[in-house]
Amino acid sequence: MRNEGENVGKIRMGHWTPHWGMPLFKDGVMTEWSKKRWTVFLPVFCFWIGLGATFGAPPPISIPVDYTSLTNPSEGVFGFMDGINRSSYLFGDLWGLRTFLSRYGMTLSLQETSECLGNATGGIQQGATYDGLTQGVLQMDTSRAFGLRGGLLNVSGLFIHGVNLSPGNLDVLQTASGIEADDGVRFWEIWYDQKFFDSYGVSRFDIKLGQQSLDQEFMDSINAAYFVNTMFGWPMVPSADLPGGGPAYPLSALGARLQWKPVDGINILGGVYNGSPAPTSAGDPQQADPHGLSFPLNGGLLAIAEIQYSYPSLGDMVYSSTPALSGTYRLGFWYNTENFADERYDDQGLSQANPASDGNPLNHSGDYSIYGVADQMIWRSAKDPNRTLSFFARAMWAPEDRNLIDFSVNAGFVLKDPFTYRTDDVFGLAMGYAHVSPAVAGLASDTAFYDPGAFSPQPSGETFVEATYQYFVFPWFQLQPDVQYFFNPGGGVENPNSPGQLINNELVLGTRAILQL
């Protein structure tokens, strides 16, 4: 950023003069002015001496400056190395790019998440993989850009690279890492958000239009977000039950979202989106839209609403000295209008495992889910206000007949500033549970009935626990060792590498690195 002692050019230094602005000596001779004022100077001088007895230091000096001669020093190619231990970004100003964008009210964020995860036990096979995600987000504040108050334009993209651990080694429902996705380069979100203001200038209403990823706003838990497992982001029920996994990383869907804050502390979100993030319902939805530019509108509709309550809220008066333990609670509901196949029965009412079945699943028009999220600080250190312990829980339910997962929950604890002077570190302990719907289990049972020789275990539920520690190295760099243990992977499914046996429990270990570039 800068070099010590660098000469920035010609600076005209002012002559040092006594504090009353007149010279005492010229060419070594006391001036007439100073002779006449000696009677004034002496006591003043004594006054300064007296000051020196109290605080022995000369007064500040005033140095005139030629403003027009001042220039900024050049940073050079490696200028970003200056202050690298405290910069928010590894590459600082990105060789002037961030400053250039800032002139037009724009900010650029580049984040690399790289991790090495592996399973030491269980799974389909043991081993470790490297996986990585580069996210770029460009935002424009319209007020800074061209004076339109309350507008925000967002364009984001993804570069997904590496190998996902879960499909190759684990075969779990609740995938081990939230960055797992098909390799490739794709647009992610492209939207515009506009706030509306009342006569006092307060905004209680805004609308967002465009390609949106719902995991950025709905069902969020600020504490759950610290964990590595996918389910602490976009939860299990919508991941498994919505077409294409729903409009969530790495996918998104065109739609409109309204946000209304009727009173401080209450926030209501409501959105309507294309029913599926992919143009087709068959196959891998990510491959159906490999670059995020399909903008499908051919599906049904996904409607979602959520009400949030937060304490403390803006403007809350506090009359007691008891420290506030903050919390946020959310209650939500989504409905998708597309057609959903029954998980067990065909359109004749027969089990799909029945040899007499026509193979056409019973059709259900629409699917829905209800969910709740809680984030609550439960303890705050009196000696170190940065040290807090919080609890979170998220639970959601969906009808069993048309969904793979009819219930999922994750919950845990987050301790911030766990050790002295490690104010930005976070330690977390959490669990997740996904329940395979009875309809799916029933189909497995039917299969075993009609084909007694086949190994057809009845899936039930999958549970995992996770312990993680986010270690703050630099503002642009965090290291996160992580441990997860999966019980009954897949809910109890056959190991394809060991026919007739279930997949064994899995111990997953690894480290994630998060870098702001």
Added chain:
Amino acid sequence: MKNQQTTLMFLMAAVLLTVPALPATPSSNSNDGYGPGNPASPPLAGAQSTPSGQDKGRKGLLETIHRHVTLASTIPDNGDVNPYAVIIAPVSAGTIEKGDVLVTNFNAISNLQGTGTSIMDYRPSTKKMALFAQLPKKVPQCPVGVGLTTALAMLKSGWVIVGSAPSADGTTATKGDGCLLVLDSQGHLVSVWNGPTINVPWGDMAVIDNGDTATLFISMAGFDVPGPGVVDPKTGYPPVLHKSTVLRLKLSIPEGKPPVLVDQTVIGSGFSQRADKDNFLFGPTGLVLSPDQKTLYVTDGLDNLIAAIDDPVDRADSAGTGRVVTQNGQLAWPLAMVMTPEGHLLVCNGKDGKAVEVDPATGTQIYAQWIDPDQAQTPPGNGDLFGLAMTPDGTGFYYVQDDTNTLMEAIP
């Protein structure tokens, strides 16, 4: 299983709807100064009464504040962030209109502390934010660089004086002593004040402005502060020093010419300070002069108190750390401070997003209000609040939020 799931869902919903109604859990440490009855707890006006139907008449300003308006982003074209100082322009001069709100930025676009070089100007009449001054990163008379602090003042003569606490790497390990920068009303740097008594001019200035003379009160928080990596083995934190001062500078302002320093006196000393890897440093930040000019109030964040220095205008020596007005209670590392029209102190917290109103005559903490409850930080609003300034009509106040880099206005 279906019935169990349904039951569990309803139980979850019941929990979600019920928990917010439960009373807040008290602190686990009985010696923290927060609990009622603790000797360190200040008296709280109406602490046992409920918000509605309580004492007749209003107790202070905060209860009249019901709206918090986001006025504008404080980020200039060069991307400076971390707004600190907030002052109201007392006169129209140069590019500044009377009533404009001036805001400094402490960080450059890299978010390194002690590298911000911009002063922003918000004009309430047009609701527009513009750049008032963009200082160069290097000013040779101010070694190490420029990092504009909460110390900002504008004189009736139009001159703007701002403190600089520069750092090469965003920490006190490479900080310079800093200086006071004098700008004209066009935002041009005209002179620099430095010297042994100026070391990280940190907090908001208190000003007596008589037009052709002025007196400034400025806190100096940088003496001997080491880098944030220097840790006291006993506490595990950087060592707390007691070398911060409150410096009184008397100025003469010849007509049409920059202010001239004529006198300096350290009137407060021994205030706590320490380095911090996240917050650059902690030191006395709020300075408020009583209307009769007989008392100067000082916030001491590290000791979590507001102190008072008597006879600040005329005293010839240091009052040390003065006398304690109020401590702990709802204060959480108090930072900038202003005085309301009725003579109450209004101070913002550094460790949560509350503004606290104090009656200095009795030391009573009247109440507090959440003006930044952002739960992206824990506690909410932690590290977001800095400068404060009363609106000219005295019915509200301006403040800045570091998490969103915005200038806010709290109004009835």
